[in-house]
Amino acid sequence: MGIQTAMDRITESASIIEAMRAADDLAFEAGRDPGVRTLRVLSAALSGDDDLAAIAAVHALAEMNDEEAARLLSSLLSSPRPYIVEHAADALGRRPARPEAVGRLVRLVADGGFAGMLAQHTLEKWSTGAAELMAVALETACTGALSDDARARLVETMGLVRHPLAVRPLRAWATDAAAASAVREAAVAALGQRREPAAIAALEDIVVEGGVIGDLARLALIDAEPVPSDCADGEGLTIAQLFLHADIDPSLSSAGSGDNGGIATLLVRLGDALVAEPAAVRRVLTLSRGTAAQAGPDLLHVAGGETGHVYGHIPLSPPPVSSAAAWPLRVSVRRGIRRLLRAAGRVDVLHLRMADVGSLAAADVARELGIPTVFTVAPDPHSVIASLERSGTLTRKDFGRADLAEHFWFRTHLVQSLAASAAHSVFFPRPELERDMHALIGIDMSSHPERHTVVAEGVDLEVVDRAVAHARRVADGAEPDAALAELGALLDELPEERRRLPLLVTVGRMHRIKGMATLVRAWAEGPLADAANLLVVGGDLEHPSVDEREQLDRIDTAVPAAERAARGLLLTGHRSNDVAADWLAAARFGLPDRAAPGGVYVCASLKEEFGLAILEAMATGLLVVAPDSGGPATYVEDDVTGFLTETANPAKLIATAERALERAARGDARAASRARDLVADRFTIQGMAAKLAPVYESVARSEAELQRAAELLA
Structure with a gap:
């Protein structure tokens, strides 16, 4: 359609959601025709007063195989508009490493928050091709005058750099008894991703210290062990389900507190119903937040092959944070989820339900371990955006400010990504379900209907x-x-x-x-x-x-x-x-x-x-x-x-x-x-379980067929 037509679709769209969906076409056109004219159109949008067009232009720049576009994208890390800085930090992750941008990304990581998470994610991607540059930049930054929390974030990021250069400083930070606890804890967790003898020896010494740091070192040693082969003992499926932002226990004692809403109640009741039914599910593993002290015993239960409804806790430092503020926990959440799913021996299906940091991290783990996912698709935050726009409290000209607080752009694209990578999608009933899914999210439910199921939630x-x-x-x-x-x-x-x-x-x-x-x-x-x-x-x-x-x-x-x-x-x-x-x-x-x-x-x-x-x-x-x-x-x-x-x-x-x-x-x-x-x-919750069990069976069966086909070609 051409770059100008694609931009016109954004600026002339009837709604914010429509403009956000049109941004994908803009990015495609920018990648297809990375010329001078394209750069001018995107630059004009960046200098205009339409926040949606400006954000779309940032992400379109990332698709251009053009040196001038790459320089412009890097320069946006210094934009006076904070929302542009956030989106530039995210978009750069789709480009090869840019040395001139590393320092600014490192500073964003040190500052923390959502922008820090995005910058850290980009540095992690860049470390695969420019590991030495990342390691040197991060170690140098840690020598500066920083708060303990800022230094801990940089240490955590160093742990994502897969290069021997990172082991020495990580070991030094982990064993420094005078260092702040946050810094030591970040270094200890990072050493668990290494198998070098020096890293293992340091962790073994720290275990003896006891306390929280000893608990974390023990977990890190478990992380450092090789990935076990699939354990296919026993009949029936193992289903994992996740809600990070709740203190989930069988008694639901925290229901209604913080983010412990209906989803926490649902997961407890549903897990019980799935294993109670004479169906294919043998074990349900429900994951939620917890402490390092809880995580160790949980691993024993999970690894011991216990059947029924089993609970596992992902260790997060207190105090609990809300889902909106939890994005910077991506790395520690991913480690905790990976640890539990590895301990389970075999997980047939991972069911994700929220476009939050838990699902973001769990999707990464599922890809690494080869676990198929089921995703419950809901137009969130799409419905909120539409409602706020109807009420007049959200417009395209102040979208950037709202996006800084609510991360609307990132979350809507996360929903699309989770749905696209899922082996099966589950939908809530809605009066105009197919229309809404197409208009709000861009999902055509008539395409491959065998991979879509409408499932109502249930009560006990x-x-x-x-x-x-x-x-x-x-x-x-x-x-x-x-x-x-x-x-x-x-x-x-x-x-x-x-x-x-x-x-x-x-x-x-x-x-x-x-x-x-x-x-x-x-x-x-x-x-x-x-x-x-x-x-x-x-x-x-x-x-x-x-x-x-x-x-x-x-x-x-x-x-x-x-x-x-x-x-x-x-x-x-x-x-x-x-x-x-x-x-x-x-x-x-x-x-x-x-x-x-x-x-x-x-x-x-x-x-x-x-x-x-x-x-x-x-x-x-x-x-x-x-x-x-x-x-x-x-x-x-x-x-x-x-x-x-x-x-x-x-x-x-x-x-x-x-x-x-x-x-x-x-x-x-x-x-x-x-x-x-x-x-x-x-x-009823029993009806919900009866509807989901065949979905899990179908996904597991299809995955087994794919695995057999791959083995035949190997």
Whole structure:
């Protein structure tokens, strides 16, 4: 189509998402015709005020086999626009090493953050062809005046350089008892990627020190061992699944805290269901974050061939960071995932679900170890971008600033990359699924339909039904269990006149995407506060993350902490999944003298790809208020089992909640039964497991056929 036409498609596109997709054509045209005219068009975009066109031009430069284009791309590392610097650091990784850019990339690594991760990734790629240059540059930089964290990042990067020159400084840093702990830990982990006798000897000496550094040295020695051959003992498949940003345990004790949202609950329930079914899955390995002390025993369980649902922890230094801030952990995450998957002996399928640093690192490991992946494709952040653009809070002229915080460009391309490399793609139900996947992500589901499966997520009805039965008995006068007694004590803090009101309930992570603060403010400022108390379940109130703190500050602005009880706001923090189920049931049936029956569940999320908490509320028999797009629109029967609304519009959200309360006050048992039956028929965790097991079998069977074919040619 020509370079100018390709650029016109970006600048004249009807939406941000459309412009981002058109950037691929621009890059193709730049690579096809790397001439003077192409360079002029891209330079003009870089000097203009259209952020999307400028970012697209950066990535197009990387595709040009042209010395002038390479010099221009390198110079962008000094751009006064930080978002251009980030994208230049990323794009340079697709070019051969540029000596004049190494120093600036090293400084970005030292500075840390997302840009540092991108720069480190580029230096890692360059080290395969220019290892000596990388090693000398990094060692020289470490002699300068740096903070401990900055030096640790450079040491970690040195560990990615595959050259004997890197061993000596790594060993010196690892054995220096006077060095900062962060620096020593980075050097110890890096030595685990070496098999030189000097590296092994240093690690063996450090193990004796004990403590955290000793634990890390022990893990590094495991890393240094040769990759074991496939262990094909036993019948059945081994499936690995991952969510890095959660403290996942069988009891789900951290559900709703930090990033421990519905995905953590899902992985626990799904893993149990997969191994309980009379199907092909023998073992499920669920990976999440943890400590070095946890990682050692986990490896013994995994390597010991334990069947059933097994948990493995990827050691990350405290405190936990949110998914948005975790990108700089790419290298340590990759090492932890690789260690666990190697220990498993044989992993037949790795299921990835999020476009985050965990999936980025796990995809690298899967390629290295030859493990096929299944990827659950969701238009995230595509849906968020579209929603923000519709509301007017995101435009193409301020996209760069937003991208610095949210990494929209990188994440959308990561989704495309993970989907393209997956052996099989899984999709959530959506009202216009095929249209949305094509328009937002560029996936044609009609092409190779045998490699695409629509799978609804599911809930554990046994937990819900148990909670409903108990709440019904308590409403009839029975003694409450511990969970409902705790809820009763919380309600006792409200003024007596408010204890005659029903409950609006919302459950989930305290994150701006989930709309907790938006819901509180809209409830507090309108007539809805006179009609119901608001119960917000989620978040770590004692040690909030950055995202949680932002939401709590907004909530405190709407309803100061000292006024919460008097005004009917109950901010409880996170609770286990079982306790949350009990509280949802109590909202439906009420608690004698503390809460009226006829409560309503409200999801104020900006977007919900599926919405497990909504389904749990529906299974309880609660009327729900949910987003009118994404997954909920496929199962909430509007004006029957719930109400769909534009949750980004506070006025519409509150008006819809008022309608739901009015309907709930009439006690429509038939609608409650209909909602529960819907969940039982279509959205149980057992049904989800039954749908996924054949997908895993098919992928494993195809991979085995490919392996046999390759062996015949060898």
